[in-house]
Amino acid sequence: MAPGESGQPQASGDSAPVASSPPLPPPEKPSAVRQRSYVVLSFWLVVLLLGLPIWWKTTAIYRAELPLDRMLKWADGKACRPVFPLQISIQADSLQEQEAQNLIRLTQHALDDLNDFSGHHLRLQLAPRNAPLPRDDFQTALTIRLKPGTSSSASLNQESAVLDITYPPNHVPSLTSPSSPLASYITNELRATFAEEQSIISYLLSTSSMSTGVRPQGLSAEAAEALSKRTTRSLRYAPTYHLTFSLFTDNALPNTWDIEAALDEYIRPMLEVLRPIHNFTIDTQIQLYAIPGVQSQVLSKDHLSSFINAAEWPLSPSIGKAPTINFVIYIGNQTVGLDAEAETAQSWMIPQWGTVYLLSQPDTESHVSTAALKQPMLTFGGHLLSLMGTPQSGSLPLRLSTLGRIRSTDLLLRASSTLGSLARLSLALPSISIPRSVADGVSKTMHHLELACADLGGPEGLMHARIAEEEAERAFFEKSMVGQLYFPDEHKIAVYLPLLGPVFVPLLMGLINEVKKFIKEAKQKAQEARSKKHQ
Amino acid sequence: MKLSGLSFRALVASLLLASASVAEHTSNWAVLVCTSRFWFNYRHLANVLSMYRTVKRLGIPDSQIILMLPDDMACNPRNAFPGTVYSNSDRAVDLYGDNIEVDYRGYEVTVENFIRLLTDRVGDETPRSKRLLTDDRSNIFVYMTGHGGNEFLKFQDAEEIGAFDLADAFEQMWEKKRYHEILFMIDTCQANTMYSRLYSPNIIATGSSELDQSSYSHHADNDVGVAVIDRYTYYNLEFLEAHVQDLSSKKTVGELFDSYNYEKIHSTAGVRYDLFPGGEQAARSRLITDFFGNIQNVEVDRAKDLALEEELVELSKTIAMLRKREAAEDAARHNVSSIPASVPTAPPRKIQGAKALTEDDWWTKKVIGATALAGCALLWGVGTFLEA
Secondary structure (H helix, E strand, O other): OHHHHHHHHHHHHHOHHHHHOOOOOOOOOHHHHHHHHHHHHHHHHHHHHHHHHHHHHHHOOOEOOOOHHHHHHHHHOOOOOOOEEEEEEEEOOOOOHHHHHHHHHHHHHHHHHHOOOOOEEEEEEEOOOOOOOOOOOOOOOEEEEEEEOOOOEEEEOOOOOEEEEEEOHHHOOOOOOOOOHHHHHHHHHHHHHHHHHHHHHHHHHHHOOOOOOOOOOOOOHHHHHHHHHHHHHOOOOOOEEEEEEEEEEOOOOOOEEOHHHHHHHHHHHHHHHHOOOOEEEEEEEEEOOOOOOOOOOEEOHHHHOOOOOOOOOOOOOOOOOOOEEEEEEEEOOOEEEOOOOOOEEOEEEEOOOEEEEEEOOOOOOOEEOHHHHHHHHHHHHHHHHHHHOOOOOOOHHHHHHHHHHHHHHHHHHHHHHHHHHHHHHHHHOOOOOEOHHHHHHHHHHHHHHHHHHHOOOOHHHHHHHHHHHHHHHHHHOOHHHOOOOOOOHHHHHHHHHHHHHHHHHHHHHHHHHHHHHHHHHHHHHHHHHHHHHHO | OHHHHHHHHHHHHHHHHHHHHOOOOOEEEEEEEEOOOOHHHHHHHHHHHHHHHHHHHOOOOHHHEEEEEOOOOOOOOOOOOOOOOOOOOOOOOOOOOOOOOOOEEHHHOOHHHHHHHHHOOOOOOOOHHHOOOOOOOEEEEEEEEOOEEOOEEEEOOOEEEEHHHHHHHHHHHHHOOOOOEEEEEEEOOOHHHOOOOOOOOOEEEEEOOOOOOOOOEEEEOOOOOOEEEEHHHHHHHHHHHHHOOOOOOOOEHHHHHHOOOHHHHOOOOEEEOOOOOOHHHHHHOOEOHHHHOOOOOOEEOOOOOHHHHHHHHHHHHHHHHHHHHHHHHHHHHHOOOOOOOOOOOOOOOOOOOOOOOOOOOHHHHHHHHHHHHHHHHHHHHHHHHHHO
């Protein structure tokens, strides 16, 4: 074996340059090369055709189409011109048919001439002769009963929406005369009757964004303040309110009260009247040893706002979804001192919250009777109407029907402004998702808004306005529209880099190698082709 | 001279505008958020609880305070004084007391819940006490404390809220008219960065420390064993206790901000006025009780209109009776009962069987199920056939 051993170095010496470089692997088979290309290609195809669409699809934010233009139109008040055609029927059985017609024509003219707020439109019509007593419905806002008498006088019927007007016979317009004292008298009476409603509604419209063209004209600062006070005081519309009647006392007595009887007697009738507009639920409570926030004997006006011991008195039962209105009776001999020394008061109203009544009672009395509860309950009833936003003037039926119209307007405006908010938000926050239920809600809202707008002032209008407002709120407060909306770029990198880094390095390297090889081959081919040409 | 005259006029105009547009607010709300848990963050809970005590002292009822506490220090086993939380080593005031209403506690305190609270995008199951039921006449005091950084505030140990998210949430509130004015106060490290992104109007913002500054604790209680309050909150409270004893206080927000200084707080407290209509002047002149107190413009009954009210009741009775009679007549005439308008006219309810939660692809799913069943039956049939 020695020669062999000695021979090998020789051989190695011969092939020294070859042996110093690492031994080359056997050349790749063309099929393997092709296979590798396919592998790289298929990986890239999977990434591009499967991975990318899936990533896109799963990270895309679903945004339902919203009719933004129409929504903004509603919000700007261009979609609906709120008009309140109020039907006023005139019963003039004592007049000749033609005379009555003439009177109505004249009065209507006078009204139209005077009207500065075109939305609020009074339309007169002649009631059929010998009609029964006017029905208390929404079709006719007011009925005027004309009766001959000795002098001009007008009085509102307390029980139904009727204005009784008496007139001296010589005031009836003749068929040819262009004016008549009676017509102008009726006009003035009507204007006076609807003045408050008109100013409230025009105030509502002017404070909303729907104010195009509607400005309360000639509204004195005082009137404006009174109106804003009304809006401050009244609660936001809700289909149902929860009334809590509470009796607080600073010792152990009294511990019973005839609240059920008092409610039946003084509160329930009023709730019954409000029923077409609101529903009510009631609960009552007695709290003993309740210490008020202020203990001085005579309460000044500054004290009143801290009288309610909010920290300790259980006044927010949060029962159900309805907002609570509180009516508190506090047993104690404190009084409210007003600016004038002699003047005192027993009760005060807290805007959007309720009423407090200070009831003085002998310390030994353990029971509050219905008679003692009468005055507080009556006060509460009156305040309830104020808190609901009922106008102050006019007869009760008229005030209620006005309340219905005010609420319809209010709801209509709210729903419209909610639509506008939603539209602006969806433009401002491009990364917020908008589920389909929102789009559904929006289209429902607009449908009902249109219906409400067509019949503002009627019961249908109120119902549609309410549905519209409900739907708009639901669409705006859609639960799934929350999520973190903003992700800084650092966060995105932090999420994607660890995930995609290890995957993309081999993918990219493979692609680069393949491309390089392809270019090399192409060059080689070109060279071969050239050398062939030269041959 | 001319320039100053012009600017003066502009100022007057803006003031007039502000006074015209700013109507009074009718309710006060407070959102008090602590975002950190665990014993060594005792001071953050104490911060929030002392703010809670202050707003309650000034009359905001529990129903209008949203308190978020991620941990319960009073019942922490490490607490040497069980059932109590103190924000001062003299331990004079037990912040926990016997009357505290925590609305969001423990793991309910999340970024999502906080944003849901602000935007009121909550489910039907959420009780009223957990919701911020504000309107365009509500002033809100938002106080946040925890561990923060540049443009973020850490919630619990898992997530964080960014300054952009906060700004967007406030913007959504503004769009929906959910506030009248907001006082935003934040006590974290680099707190001022949190309000830097706000862009909605009517917000006054203040924070404890600038970018790259820490917010420090005030002092530790040796028996409790940890720091009990942060400096910024401590000096806020000191001012409020000393100068805002009750609702009649006329101290302004500006005076509160002027009381901050570097020597006391050990960081540069910041204030932001530019979102407020009327700018710095208008913002500074707001009363502290506009945000910390519960202002109610009560209306005292002067005249005794007892007779009138009695009349009203009588009238209501007659009207109700008339209506009832009418309804009865109507019913007799049309044989249809009139429905009160306040009852949403629901279509007659039909009794339904089991109902899928989502209606999507209801039929497709049915078809797939039926096909699968049929396929199984077929396979079984083929199997038995082959076996035979």
